[in-house]
Amino acid sequence: MNRHLLSGADLSHADALLVLDTAEELAQLADRPIKKLPTLRGRTVVNLFFEDSTRTRISFEAAAKRLSADVINFSAKGSSVSKGESLKDTALTLEAMGADAVVVRHHASGAPHRLAHSGWIRGSVVNAGDGTHEHPTQALLDAFTMRRRLNGDRPLGTDLTGRRVTIVGDVLHSRVARSNVLLLHTLGAEVTLVAPPTLLPVGIDAWPCTTSYDLDGELAKSDVVMMLRVQRERMTTEGGGFFPSAREYSRRYGLDRRRVAVLPDHAIVMHPGPMNRGMEIAAEVADSARSTIVEQVTNGVSVRMAVLYLLLSGSTEITEVTA
Amino acid sequence: MRTTPTTTGRYVVTGARVLGREPTDLLLEDGVVAEVGPGLARGRAEVVDADGLVALPGLVDLHTHLREPGREDAETVETGTAAAALGGFTAVHAMANTDPVADTAGVVEQVWRLGREAGHCDVHPVGAVTVGLTGERLAELGAMAESAARVRVFSDDGACVSDAVLMRRALEYVKAFGGVVAQHAQEPRLTQGAQMNEGELSGVLGLAGWPAVAEEAIIARDVLLTAHVGSRLHVCHVSSAGSVEILRWAKSKGWNVTAEVTPHHLLLTDALATSYDPLFKVNPPLRTGEDVLALREALADGTIDAVATDHAPHSHEDKDCEWAAAAMGMLGLETALSVVQEAMVETGLLDWAGVADRMSSRPARIGLLDGHGHALEAGAPANLVLLDPAARRTIDPFALASRSRNTPYAGRELPGAVVATFLRGVPTVLDGKLQ
Amino acid sequence: MTPTPDLTARATGPVPVGSVPGHRAGSSSRAGQPGGPATVGRPVLEAPDIGRALTRIAHEILERNKGAGDLCLLGIPSRGVPLAYRLGALIAQVEGSTVPVGALDVTMYRDDLRLRPARALEHTELPPEGVDGRTVVLVDDVLFSGRTIRAALDALGDLGRPRSVQLAVLVDRGHRELPIRADYVGKNLPTSMTERVHVLLEERDGRDAVTVEKTTAATPAAAARTGADDE
Incomplete structure (x- = not known):
């Protein structure tokens, strides 16, 4: 170290x-x-x-x-x-x-x-x-949580090879996303970042991950879906005007019950907190058995x-x- | 190098390679180059042995921050012009973003007078385009032009004249006295909170990006405005390959557009930001290796007319902190010639005649300075620099004459050393030491 | 869910057949640890000697405690753990009932943490019966300075309150730095400070043996830093 x-x-x-x-x-x-x-x-x-x-x-x-x-x-x-x-x-x-x-x-x-x-x-x-x-410690606790949930009760010595992790939200401003991409890549996971194009940084093609603008296209193959906090201020002109409205964001990139139903049975839902319930994540999803938010x-x-x-x-x- | 002490004020520079050519002698008398040729009679003149040294016309900087008045803790006219002389400069243009701003005849005259008193090199104040650099209304450009400082270059440097109408008016207005507007091309909305070049690294480092397009969009607009009103535009510190393309196009149209590039944009890249050391924080930001190569190419082919230092002294406190809190800018005067030697001469892109053109003749023409930038021939003002191209020196921030220490080259070995600088026949630097 | 173990991640040796429960094969990572059947140094105990010593210790434990009633055996990783399981099995043979066996990692209680590179933790696993009110027999392979046992006593104190604590070791090599002695000793092995004792066990190393190697290290601490005994 x-x-x-x-x-x-x-x-x-x-x-x-x-x-x-x-x-x-x-x-x-x-x-x-x-x-x-x-x-x-x-x-x-x-x-x-x-x-x-x-x-x-x-x-x-x-x-x-x-x-x-x-x-x-x-x-x-x-x-x-x-x-x-x-x-x-x-x-x-x-x-x-x-x-x-x-x-x-x-x-x-x-x-x-x-x-x-x-x-x-x-x-x-x-x-x-x-x-x-x-x-980085957020990324470590996220990887720890994934390992426990996906690799069994005694996950010692195991990594996340082949696991598909989908990280959704304001990647541009997210320190959690950056650390997770780097650490999860080291641990063998395949990371996909999903966000509106305005919230993905320039040069992201060089990151060790893939990107998508379409959340629905990623869900069925995800072992983990990690929702990032999206600040409502980002939609205002002063905040950069990154997306038109909370409603539109939520409709295109929010995790609700309909989208969760598409996930594989074993898939987990994560959020680094603090959450905007109803914005990037529906309350019932945050409180569901798939959610690892309290464990995190x-x-x-x-x-x-x-x-x-x-x-x-x-x-x-x-x-x-x-x- | 040794000088033979006499009291005549006449100098014979012996064995100097003017523009890097065959060694010759120069007689400096009454402020002018009196004679050029091999084996000049020494008479009662002081002899300056320039064996192995290259002689260039005294360098002219279009872009210097002397910080006085207002930030004398970072630099003064005295220390800044001392640094200029040690760097081989005989004239500098002092930028207007002082406190108070150089937006009136009074302030520009004050700076001009301080320069005369210091005596290390000529100081030509740049006048602000807009009152207080706020981009709202034109400053009294005419009054500054008519003042003792005879201002011809106007710039809001540090801020962009982003309002298109105001820029048009400025370009039109300066035609009355042959002035030029030197634009700091930075679209403000595209660069709010910007910290470094927007690209692969800004995303990884989590630093807000300063996209090259924010510079290119303004340059594109300004060259079109310049053509439209038939005026003269100078573009400050061009930093991107895209800007070079626009300038090349504008020049191909025959429009009266000139541009400068800084030494640091010819040598350093944004990769230095990975250290998060604010010494590498500058505006416009360091860009990619491809940009650096495009800028060198453009300087070589004349698309970019001049090297200008953007010498920007900052106090230790303004740099010894976290990146986002740090001031933008780096020192340049005392290292400019060495950096150009490394980036342009040693790469074969420019010979010494080319260096003289880009660092003396053309900047003097852009600034309309009659007394600078002349070829070293009989009758020309005796402004010249002698440099040892074979020397190598490691940059020690604490050995610089500038009051500030924010050189990005600390600990770096650079080629070439200024041995002597003459301003109108009087040495301001001899044996590498300030006179 | 099926776990997806990364076989390359901790491949310090093959997983021994019959590996004890709760014990991670190849989990220890200290440099210089005997990781295979190769003999280093002069043999002092062979497999049958070790077997006889453990059998004797098992009987002594039963004799001293008048049966296996409140016993709990806690092995100190790494090689104390398989020894504890062997003693547990031997006692069960004699008594006809099982004895609770567990593992007690003392890493976080060591007094030399600042002197040595950070180490991976071993697994602590208490038997379901716990330690409160029981007679706990700590089991380790080599007793040297006594510092490991000091750490084990502290660790044990944080886990519960045994009625009493006893110590069983396969080898006592002397050179104590603390007032600690073993209740059950497989073999007293007079050594010099420059010697290093290696304990090989079937479960970890593929064979049973104890050997003594000459080194240049002069103190237990120095020996430990170069990766010596399981002290």
Whole structure:
């Protein structure tokens, strides 16, 4: 494993399986009387959130605390950051506090990359979502969830070879889509991105996936359908005018009962949250047995524990892991 | 290189290869090139040994940001023109996006006067096209033209004159005093929040794209407007292969259109953005390798008339941050000639005569500068640069004369070094050092 | 759903026939681990010796605890696990009833996590009967510094509250760094610090043997870093 986790592309096939298998073992902790391990005792994990995301922050916080790390939550809201303190000065402060890992959520694409490579801090950097770039732990928890649902109760050592994953929605602005395409490709899955042409980035032909404008054409062959959040503001002129109306979006790209009926029996429905019920996903679909939305949240903690354990334990000199 | 100290103010440059040709001597006296030929009598003149050096007419930059007034923390007229002299320039055009904006006779005269006081090179202020660069109404172009600064180049650089009617009016209006509108071609709606070239990498990096079409659409409109009103247009920092095609077409029609390209667009590509290091954030953005090759080709065949640095100093704080928060722009004056040598001369696309044409003669003509861009012949103003094409140097941001450090070439080895620069017979740089 | 195992992903060796339940073949990934039947170093125990030692330990466990009533055997991965299952089978033969057997991974409780590359976790599997109120016998292949057992005691404490905890090891090679001793020892094997003990087991390695190899590593920690004993 690299010292940092910034992108879905940072993980080799072996690294990704190591994280998923480790998370699988750590998931057992939930059934134990004491849901805590002493592994990261005396180490400090800083949650550095320049953007509101309670879900992701508490997931990382729970993960770090279950490994006995000291957790410092640093939210940009109401702090010196909102008073104009730079990313650099914030980083220097964290360094002075002895952060072993910095979990960073930032509105600017590449901010975690800057944090990791500018020499401002020595600790490991975990990207918890940067701008419209990446969100690698979300991709890991998605892959973990797919593996559990599709590969059986003991999916250890298995990848997603041959699985067909259809990701639907605002790919252009989605960090979840980028990380998932990269990681799922590494794990052998075949990914198809489905969106109106306005919401697919220029240059997507070079991504390791296929694209389609037609959701209905993809459903029957999908093992997984992942719906991305689509912000209603995107249809306004100020928001870019990417599609004409919520109604039209929902009709062409929303997952409703009619479309779910076309899916194979074993297929699952995922959503990284937060959902726009009635927009990209119908309420009855979100709450159905196919939906993994609640599991994804639970799995997020196990996966983030695995990431923190693998990044923080181990010597700094010896980073090579054979698996 | 050694000089023999005397007190006459006359210089004999010995053994210089003018435009890279056979070595010859030049006598500089009373601000002009008095004599050219081998074995000139040295008399009481100071001798500048230019054995192995190439002599070019002093370089002229059509596009420099000196930042004064307003951002003296990033650059001043003093430091910026020092950097220019060290880069071999004898004249620079100071862009109007200062604070206050150079949109009145008062501001352009102030900048012009600061340039005279500094004395490192001539400073020709560029006047804003619109008041405050806001693109709403014309600034007093006539007053700036008639001022002591004698402004002939007008530009809202940093912002595009995107309103078609306003652009038409500007093109028409400057005809009265032979001016030229230098357009920063960037369709604003297509580039809202843009961070880097729109292409494969912008999608992967999650950075908002700056599509080449946003530049090309404006250039296409402007060349048509220029033809329609019979005026003169100069296109700033052309960055894409598509823009080159439009310019080639406009020139084939005989329209009065000129264009410039920056050194960085001749050498660097958008792949550098993968580092998320804002040193590589610039406007227009670095583009693809194909664009770079098309720009070199266009500069070689004259479709693009000039190299202009778009020297854009920024304070450390404005660059030492996340990409989206960083300012756009990079330093250029002190590395321009080296970059052109690497991109154009060492690739065989231009010889030294071609470099002189694209970096001195043509930009001087575009800016209507009588005293610059002349061939190094008897009677010409003694503006020249001596460079050592065999030298190689590694760029150290902290060794630059500019007040800022935002060079994209830090740590990179570039060919060529400026050894001496003369402004009207007076050395501004000797032995590579500012005089 | 049929799982689609990726056979190339963890191909560190063939899956041994009769692999114990709950134990992943080839899941351990430490460099230098004996992964095949090749003998490294001087043999000190052969298959029949190991069989006799385990049989004796099984009897000692029954004798000490006056039967198998509250017993629970927990193997410490990787090679403690097959040993625990063998002891469980031997005890069942004698007693005529089954004994709960499980696996206890101690990785997350180790005190050297910062010194070594991050490791894949092994599987922890408690028998359905749990450990509360039972006599837990921890089973490992080699007892060396005692640090693994220290970690195992901590791990066990987080899983429940056994009535008592005992320790069975196939080999005690000495050089303890903590006040820990084994209740049942297959063989006391005096070694020098520069030696490395290899335990091969049919279930993982295709054959049973214990060998001692000369190395240049001088401390248990150094030996561990180079990938030595299952300590």
